[in-house]
Amino acid sequence: MRSLRRILYVEDDEDIRQIAQMALEEVGGYELGMCESGQQALDTVDAFEPDLILLDVMMPDMDGIETLQRLRERGAVDNVPVIMMTAKVHPEEMARYRESGVFDVIPKPFDAMTLSDDIARIWDRFHG
Amino acid sequence: MADRPSKDQLGARLQELRSAYRERLNDELAAITRLAEEALNQTDAAESITLLGQKLHKLAGSAGTFGFHRLGSHARQLEQRIQEWLDGAASAASFNLIAFTQDLKTLQFHLGADEAASRSISVEHTGQEPEPDSPLIAVVERDEILAKYIAHQLESFGFRVRCYHDPQTFLVNNDGSTDLLLLDHRSGAAESVSTSTEHWQMLLKDVQCPVIFMGGHEDFFVRLEAVRAGADGYFVKPLNIPKVAKKITQSIRKQRQHNERILIIDDDAELISHLQTVLTKEGMVVEILSDPTRLINTTAEFQPELLLVDLNMPEVTGDELASMIRQFDQWNNLPILYLTREQSQEARAHALLSGGDDFINKPISDDYLIKTCRNRVRRQRDMQQAISHDGLTGLLRHANIKDALETELQGSRRSGNPLSVVMLDIDHFKQVNDTYGHALGDIVISTVGTLVSQHFRRSDRLGRYGGEEFVVALPNCDAKTAYTLVDRLRQAFGEISFVERSRRFVCTLSAGIADTQTFPDTTAEQLLDQADAALYRSKNAGRNCVSIASEPKESQ
Numbered sequence: 227m228r229s230l231r232r233i234l235y236v237e238d239d240e241d242i243r244q245i246a247q248m249a250l251e252e253v254g255g256y257e258l259g260m261c262e263s264g265q266q267a268l269d270t271v272d273a274f275e276p277d278l279i280l281l282d283v284m285m286p287d288m289d290g291i292e293t294l295q296r297l298r299e300r301g302a303v304d305n306v307p308v309i310m311m312t313a314k315v316h317p318e319e320m321a322r323y324r325e326s327g328v329f330d331v332i333p334k335p336f337d338a339m340t341l342s343d344d345i346a347r348i349w350d351r352f353h354g
Numbered sequence: 355m356a357d358r359p360s361k362d363q364l365g366a367r368l369q370e371l372r373s374a375y376r377e378r379l380n381d382e383l384a385a386i387t388r389l390a391e392e393a394l395n396q397t398d399a400a401e402s403i404t405l406l407g408q409k410l411h412k413l414a415g416s417a418g419t420f421g422f423h424r425l426g427s428h429a430r431q432l433e434q435r436i437q438e439w440l441d442g443a444a445s446a447a448s449f450n451l452i453a454f455t456q457d458l459k460t461l462q463f464h465l466g467a468d469e470a471a472s473r474s475i476s477v478e479h480t481g482q483e484p485e486p487d488s489p490l491i492a493v494v495e496r497d498e499i500l501a502k503y504i505a506h507q508l509e510s511f512g513f514r515v516r517c518y519h520d521p522q523t524f525l526v527n528n529d530g531s532t533d534l535l536l537l538d539h540r541s542g543a544a545e546s547v548s549t550s551t552e553h554w555q556m557l558l559k560d561v562q563c564p565v566i567f568m569g570g571h572e573d574f575f576v577r578l579e580a581v582r583a584g585a586d587g588y589f590v591k592p593l594n595i596p597k598v599a600k601k602i603t604q605s606i607r608k609q610r611q612h613n614e615r616i617l618i619i620d621d622d623a624e625l626i627s628h629l630q631t632v633l634t635k636e637g638m639v640v641e642i643l644s645d646p647t648r649l650i651n652t653t654a655e656f657q658p659e660l661l662l663v664d665l666n667m668p669e670v671t672g673d674e675l676a677s678m679i680r681q682f683d684q685w686n687n688l689p690i691l692y693l694t695r696e697q698s699q700e701a702r703a704h705a706l707l708s709g710g711d712d713f714i715n716k717p718i719s720d721d722y723l724i725k726t727c728r729n730r731v732r733r734q735r736d737m738q739q740a741i742s743h744d745g746l747t748g749l750l751r752h753a754n755i756k757d758a759l760e761t762e763l764q765g766s767r768r769s770g771n772p773l774s775v776v777m778l779d780i781d782h783f784k785q786v787n788d789t790y791g792h793a794l795g796d797i798v799i800s801t802v803g804t805l806v807s808q809h810f811r812r813s814d815r816l817g818r819y820g821g822e823e824f825v826v827a828l829p830n831c832d833a834k835t836a837y838t839l840v841d842r843l844r845q846a847f848g849e850i851s852f853v854e855r856s857r858r859f860v861c862t863l864s865a866g867i868a869d870t871q872t873f874p875d876t877t878a879e880q881l882l883d884q885a886d887a888a889l890y891r892s893k894n895a896g897r898n899c900v901s902i903a904s905e906p907k908e909s910q
Contacts, residue, residue: 241375241416248367284411313414313430316575333540335418335426335570338368340497 230349234276236261236293237311238285245338246280254342264288264296271302278349279303280332283312291326298327307352309345311336375420382413383461390455399451407436413461417468423571423590424464432457488808489533489606490514494524495568496538504536507595510850511801512808513602521557532563533606536598539567539576539588554583564605568593596797599804600748610812614638614731617658619646619675620693621667629662632720633727646670649678653685659731662714665694665705673708680709687738689730693718744818746796747803755817759827759878762815766829766870774836774869776826777885778802778843781862781897783822794854798822798861802847809843825882833869833902840865841900848898862898864889872904 233256237243243260250256259274261267265288267279279297283290290310297303307329312319315333323331330348332341386409393402410433418426432454439449491513495501498519505515518524521537539554558565566587567580580588586605589598616638620626626642633640641656643649646669653661661679665672672692679685690710696702702713714726742754750758759775766773780786780802787795799822806816806824815827828836848862866888868881876884888903895901 239412239415242419245368245371245419248371252367282415284415286408313418334415335420335423337497337570338419339500343496 228277228353230256230277230346232257232259232274232276233278233280233345234259234261234267234271234274235280236264236267236285236290237280237282238262239282242282242334246336246341249336249338249341250345253339254345256342256345264290264293267293268296268300271297272300276306278345279306279308280345281308281310283310283314291322294326294328303327307348309348372420375416376422379417379422379425379465382409383465386410386413386461387455387458390451390458394451394455403436403449403451404440407433407440410436418571422465422468424467425461427572428461428464432461485512486514488512488514489602490516490531491602492524492528492532492535493517494519494521494535494537496520496540504593504595508599508602510595510846511599511603511804512846513599525557525560528561530562533609534563534602535561535565536602537565537567537585539569539579554579558583564609566598566601566605568598594797596801596804600800603804603807604748607807607812611735614728615641615657615659616662616727616731617641617643617653617656617660618662618693619643619649619667619672620662620664621646621669622664629718629723632723636724636728638727646675649675650682653679653688658688659734660727661688661690662693662727663690663710665692665696665713673705673710676705676709687734689734691726691730744803746800747818747824748807749803749824750815750817752817752819755815755819755825755827756878756882758815758817759825759882762827762829763870763878763881769830771830772832772869772871773881774828774831774833774867775881775885776824776828776836776840776865776867777819777882777889778806778824778826778840778863778865779889779893780822781864781893783861786859786861790852790854790859794852798852801850801852802863805843805847809839809846825885831869832871833867836867836869837900837902840867844898844900864892864897865900866890866892866903867900868903872902 233250235243235246235250235258237246237260240262243262247258247260251258259270259276261270264285267281271279281290281293285293288296290312294303294308297308308327310323310328310331311334312331313334315331320331329352332344336344386406389402389406389409393399393406396402410429414426414429414433416426417423417429435449435454491508493501493504493508493515495504495517496519498517501517505517508515516527516532518527524535535558565583565585566589567576567583567585568589568591569576570591572590577588586608587601589601614637616633618626618629618640620629620642621644623644626644630640630642641652641658643652646667663672663675672694676690676692679688679690692705692710692713693716694702694705694713695716696705696713705713711730714723742750744751749755762773765771780798783795783798786798799818802822802824803818806826810816810826810828813829814831815829817825819825826840828839831839844863844865848860851858851860866885868884868888870876870881873881873884884903888901891901892899
């Protein structure tokens with residue numbers, strides 16, 4: 227199985243980026259590509275070649291679902307698991323994520339201490 | 355991996371980020387309020403309100419991540435109201451900006467509540483291992499350090515604790531000896547994009563013991579999930595362990611409750627025998643009576659928790675019997691249900707006025723009967739519990755422990771078995787209140803309450819006598835045996851440290867014991883006085899000790 231190294235992380239809120247960065251780089255030891263918007267993610271995804279993509283759902287201009295659609299259109303998520311990070315986890319919203327091809331959801335607010343473990347487990351499941 | 359920071363270092367970094375975020379919060383909240391006030395003065399406020407929505411969204415997203423969960427979820431609700439209005443789901447007229455601005459002010463209040471919660475109080479202990487027969491708690495928590503921490507704290511209260519990384523590991527190892535399951539609701543739910551309610555119902559379907567959920571934040575849907583999974587409770591992290599311990603004690607006690615006692619009065623012998631069979635199969639204790647003239651004696655002897663009375667009997671009617679029962683003070687709260695075919699609203703209303711609580715219509719469905727009886731008795735027990743028990747400690751209130759002591763003393767006289775009375779008092783409690791505040795003082799009292807519940811038998815009568823004073827009545831137990839039990843409690847309490855932010859302190863308690871072997875012909879009041887005198891000897895001897903009242907009381 228391929229090992230998880232590079233994570234593309236898209237989140238518009240600077241505070242949350244800061245905590246997630248600490249959780250993923252320092253705890254998880256992953257290489258992180260940080261984007262402040264869906265557009266930035268589209269611009270960097272080809273060069274960064276992520277193993278996994280973490281998307282915030284609610285973002286101005288382009289939300290997480292649309293970002294995912296446009297990433298798919300350009301073939302950037304073939305065999306790359308996409309995880310949504312969101313506070314909106316009611317059943318109908320979960321169904322919408324599922325339809326959009328989201329592999330898993332990490333509910334917000336997330337726990338900085340266990341975030342990287344959660345992602346590692348999701349990764350194992352994606353390849354398991 | 356070696357150069358990565360430890361969890362402790364990370365915790366410190368997180369704390370730093372949190373502090374920096376906290377400093378900016380005041381400005382952020384002020385800016386939000388200002389924006390709303392500006393919108394109030396604008397003829398077309400749509401733009402300002404949209405901006406307000408964005409700010410609230412940002413706050414909702416970040417506050418929770420930094421541990422300000424109440425603030426975060428309140429901001430989320432406010433954001434949703436704006437969103438609904440923008441989406442047109444709520445009409446423009448229904449968006450009351452003045453009321454909304456008022457609600458914004460409660461953000462500050464929620465921030466205060468979060469800060470109070472972050473000064474969460476924990477307990478630590480240095481004591482011996484819990485007794486092998488004490489309740490066994492299974493903790494399912496992914497974070498190993500947190501799990502160990504919870505385990506250590508629960509052990510302070512005398513529970514045995516086993517930790518599991520995930521629900522599956524627990525299920526594989528569960529041999530049925532677990533008394534309660536304390537479960538992080540995310541320990542399995544975030545695993546896949548499936549509705550987690552089904553997930554938990556599936557996972558927990560074979561778990562017989564009570565379940566308590568814990569989670570990251572206050573949320574209606576998580577609570578709903580907990581309810582649907584059959585959980586007894588839901589606690590938000592960081593856990594207030596004394597509260598959790600109290601809940602655990604209550605849940606386990608409830609699980610071990612005795613069977614429902616039901617008295618059925620009906621002249622149709624065939625019917626009551628059927629009802630008896632149905633309810634007995636469900637584990638209830640049922641007494642049947644076809645001769646209503648024996649009502650008073652049978653009720654007094656059998657001590658039912660619920661009366662089922664046929665409304666239409668030839669000699670005497672059900673509502674007459676209900677009126678008769680209500681003439682006795684001690685049966686004022688005894689639930690009475692009428693069994694009837696009566697459809698007339700007038701007759702039914704009259705029956706209710708006579709003192710009955712509700713009707714079970716004939717023909718009676720077995721399932722409905724079982725559920726109604728069970729529900730009535732449980733609700734009555736809950737209410738009785740709330741009336742007679744102190745909310746902070748879960749122990750009997752002053753008047754109730756005195757009554758209980760009186761009952762036990764009579765029992766002791768009849769049986770000739772000894773009875774011990776214990777008076778307990780927290781040492782220097784006023785100083786705790788003055789130094790750490792009443793909220794923390796309450797935690798200390800509730801901790802003693804939980805420890806007392808843990809250390810004595812089910813047949814013992816436990817009460818909070820006053821502020822920081824407790825009374826325990828131990829039937830069939832002499833002073834020497836009581837001393838061993840109470841001293842073990844005293845030690846366990848002394849080994850608990852209360853930790854509030856960087857402050858840490860230890861409390862102790864003193865106790866006095868008097869038994870009926872030393873004082874054979876006393877009243878309950880005198881026995882209490884003797885225990886109290888012994889307690890004062892403990893206080894004078896330097897506190898943190900237990901004394902037995904040994905000599906007959908000198909006249910004062």
